[in-house]
Amino acid sequence: MAAHDIAVSDTRPPLDPLSERGWSLHRSESANADATVSELGKLGDRIGTRVGGRAGALEEVIEPHSADAAHPRSLSARYGLGALPFHTELSHRTRPCRYLLLGCIDPGSPAAATMLLDWQTLGFSPEELNLLEATPMLVRSGRRSFYTTILAPGGAFLRYDPGCLEAVDQRGRIALALIENRIAAASPQAHQWRQGDILIIDNWRVLHGRSPSDPASGRRLARILIDA
Numbered sequence: 734m735a736a737h738d739i740a741v742s743d744t745r746p747p748l749d750p751l752s753e754r755g756w757s758l759h760r761s762e763s764a765n766a767d768a769t770v771s772e773l774g775k776l777g778d779r780i781g782t783r784v785g786g787r788a789g790a791l792e793e794v795i796e797p798h799s800a801d802a803a804h805p806r807s808l809s810a811r812y813g814l815g816a817l818p819f820h821t822e823l824s825h826r827t828r829p830c831r832y833l834l835l836g837c838i839d840p841g842s843p844a845a846a847t848m849l850l851d852w853q854t855l856g857f858s859p860e861e862l863n864l865l866e867a868t869p870m871l872v873r874s875g876r877r878s879f880y881t882t883i884l885a886p887g888g889a890f891l892r893y894d895p896g897c898l899e900a901v902d903q904r905g906r907i908a909l910a911l912i913e914n915r916i917a918a919a920s921p922q923a924h925q926w927r928q929g930d931i932l933i934i935d936n937w938r939v940l941h942g943r944s945p946s947d948p949a950s951g952r953r954l955a956r957i958l959i960d961a
């Protein structure tokens with residue numbers, strides 16, 4: 734397990750490991766759930782402005798859901814308790830949130846890891862980056878569906894979510910297959926949660942996923958989404 738980068742009480746800005754590798758780990762001083770959620774909010778408010786999640790809430794508690802119990806357009810609806818595939822949070826918005834903060838209320842037993850993968854390590858060639866930046870894709874999100882590209886102009890962020898992203902032509906299918914193949918061959922980092930852990934993830938750079946889970950595990954993570 735990685736050493737903790739800074740304590741929450743530390744006065745240094747929480748951005749250094751975040752800018753180096755796209756995510757950073759912090760530790761709430763108290764293992765108490767309320768303290769973890771409060772530290773999560775403080776860290777988030779230091780780096781930007783909160784945005785609402787799928788149901789509009791500025792702060793959510795996420796738990797493993799079976800496919801039946803999940804929001805119909807969530808990844809859990811498709812993948813249930815199996816491994817949740819790598820994705821960009823809020824891919825169904827025209828501008829996905831910049832940061833995702835997760836705080837561990839209960840790691841659960843058995844525990845499920847959060848998987849982290851920096852898309853800039855996937856080895857895309859200039860031609861492949863062009864393909865990802867230029868190929869139209871459909872983001873399917875009910876009446877708010879829209880066309881976009883996987884890579885934002887200039888590579889500002891990568892939008893990838895197999896739950897809502899669809900190819901509209903052969904180039905789109907090639908682009909999706911390219912990402913799937915690179916992810917399958919990558920060596921992601923696995924974060925094994927401990928109560929009180931807080932992860933700040935640069936959602937424009939680092940894809941996240943979850944190892945297989947169990948509804949009875951008791952795993953609970955607090956989540957806030959930040960624009961900056």
Ligand SMILES: [Fe+2]
Nearest residue numbers: 820821822941
């Ligand atoms: Fe997510």
